[in-house]
Amino acid sequence: MTGLLQHISLPGDEIPWLHEIRTNGKNVFASVGIPTAKNEAWKYTRLRELNADDFVISLPQQNLSAPQAELPFDAYKIYFENGIFNPAMSELPQGIEILPLIEVIMFHPQYRQLINTQLIEKRFPFSALNVAYLNEGIFIHIDSRVEIKKPLALIYHTDTRGQNLLCNIHNLIVVEEASSAKIVEFHYYNGEVKSRYLANIVNEIYIRRNAKLCHYKIQNEAFKAHHLALNYVDVAENGSYNSFCLQKGADVSRNETRVLLKEPKASAEVNGAYIMNGWATIDTTTDIEHLSSCTTSHQLIKGVVGGDAKGVFQGKIHIAPEAIQTEGTQLHKALLLTDTAEVDVKPELEIFADDVKCSHGAASGELDEEQLFYMRSRGISEEDARQLLIAAYLDDAISKIEDEKIAAWIKLWAK
Template sequence: MNAAVNSGAEGFLHRFDGLRARLPGTRMPWVQALREDAATRFRSAGFPTRRVEAWKYTDLRPVSDAGFDEALSILGDSADLPAPLCDRRAVFVDGRFREDASTLGSAEFAVDGLAQRLPQLEGRLGSLARPQEEPLVALNTMLFEDGLVVTVPAGVAGGLLELASFASGSERPAAFHPRHLIRLEAGASLTIVESARGPAETRYLHNPVFEIEVAEGATLTHTRVQQEGAKAFQLGTIYARVEAGGTYDNFTLNAGGRLVRNEIHVTLAGPRATCHMNGAQLLRHGQHADTTTFLDHAAPDCASRQTYKTVLSGKSRGVFQGKIHVHQVAQRTDGYQMNQALLLSPDAEIDSKPQLEIYADDVKCSHGATVGALDAEQLFYLRARGIPEEAARSMLVQAFLAEAIEGVADATSRAALEAAVSGWWEPAA
């Protein structure tokens, strides 16, 4: 395949044509219909450009121009992997479920690879995702090969589950598109700690899509630690639907990758549903990270909280776009959104776009954004007490981030976030 055919939207469409007969679900008409429809939509839309309002601040040309091949997993045995965070761990390498490296154990709920469960997923796969609106979701639907399927029965406390994704690394750029389906039935609970890592010198694309269903009175805590390789691209999309009295609590840390997009769509579909979407972005020279959220208040008496913090050094760029949409029926909505950025370099840039779209008249909604540098007086205070300048700067950055991380209630999730933040820090450029 030459470079012209291998790159851009045509490259992925060419790959789909070549893989049609080998992708999971080939003999299932409903799967093939999903894939063909997604391919048609992706062929029509292509990669979104900056002329599209939702992509105004993020240029996908580096992804489009890269040219990707099929992922060929070369990671060795489970001894090559970092130690697990908990007893239950699902491991993915290049987007494929590795049962041999996973430790699922026995429990009151099922954790499986999507490829092996595909015959039972008609009506569930694709029920929340919107490939007709999101080209990258269409790309995932067209080319997904595997993913995680979790179902927690009604009333079951699922405990802690680790979802660990690794890129194995190869000489040729690879792309993988896992599709994860998570369902909590009425009154169930689960905490997921998701991590994503890859080799520093390998160029690859990780394009995951989550479809999350939180039933009445259920609680899902979802902590994400993104530490992709320095040349990697991650374009992740989450769709979550929360029913009456349910809670979806998401914290996303972006600390790796060359270009990252964290897009979250949450619908509060039943009365008294709750959503917390918080996170942090830690960006060095040359990195670009985009957090875009869409929070749909579609029922009365619901509450939402969003707080995102970004630290930028060198010539890096951060983006925050957050939209709260309150339907007319969603009376007594309580929504809050805040974006804060700390610039450690004159070459760093942050684009912040908080939005409220309200059609109900009995609501309490607010949003805001702050951008600034390290406080000179605080820095002087620390220096005056004998603390070296770089150590003082580091302490102030850590303090800026600590407020966000301290809000994560689960100890294992919080420890994973603190370890990632500690490993990221180095003196500002």
């Protein structure tokens, strides 16, 4: 039986700093284990299956199927095969530093401090696990005063070839002062449809003064897979983080976004949609920390749940005492397509400052029978009518995406 924690030798083990944080990660994960329903942060999201599986740590392999991903917009394509960065296949832009993370840790120690030791805490067990294997992933460094118009597309292609792979990916993304960039993550699978694997992703993102990052993501993993992602975002003065995540694949998926609005006028948009069937669990967890004055955050998450599936939304807005004149809004809405579909929603507001605007809301409903009949009475099939209504339901969330081509692409996937 080989579980999630294994002793394997990784590059850089001889570096004391790296060895220490890997060991810390291992120890923290070993002490917490796979979270159960007793763990408040994971009480709605079942992870039982992870106990039952043997895992193989994903290592570079030859002869993967490596299909070229079709994207209907122009982008710099950066490929990962089973979680392993493939520079040979990737198209790397000029003027942006993109390096394997391990190379940065080994040869550019000045950046090591960016790897956040808060990730190795008991409340983030999978980030601790991720750090225990800290090796794979990339470093993206966008220099100050650079505007990168063409999106950087991080294409994660998985083909497990019958193995239960554990893919740990750790990306470090720094957008320096007064720069802007768009990052698109596309997680997809081809190969044996029933294969199990765990994609365990950490993105550490630093947005410096007056900088802006748009971060868009589609998660469409194999239907028996687990996908657990943490986006840890640090935003400086007048910086902005604008994100949208569409989750539709995997058996269990969590997209967790923690944003620290550290300095005045920092802002965040954390939007998303999920659409699911079968027995899947899709979890969207957010934690927005307003730590300074005049910071703003907006969240709009829309879900469509069918079959016996379960949608989970846990959204937290924290406003620190010094964060006066801040604004934080949050809205989660879900459409339940069957009697057995479920959503669990846990909004939390922690407000320690006066003079703030803060709101949250949650609603769930069903497809409107009158609308369905109206469409059918015009000759539209019931299935098409449902699809049109579902697309309409998700439309306002997807329309938050500033890039029209990327929004159109995500709309195509949101079916």
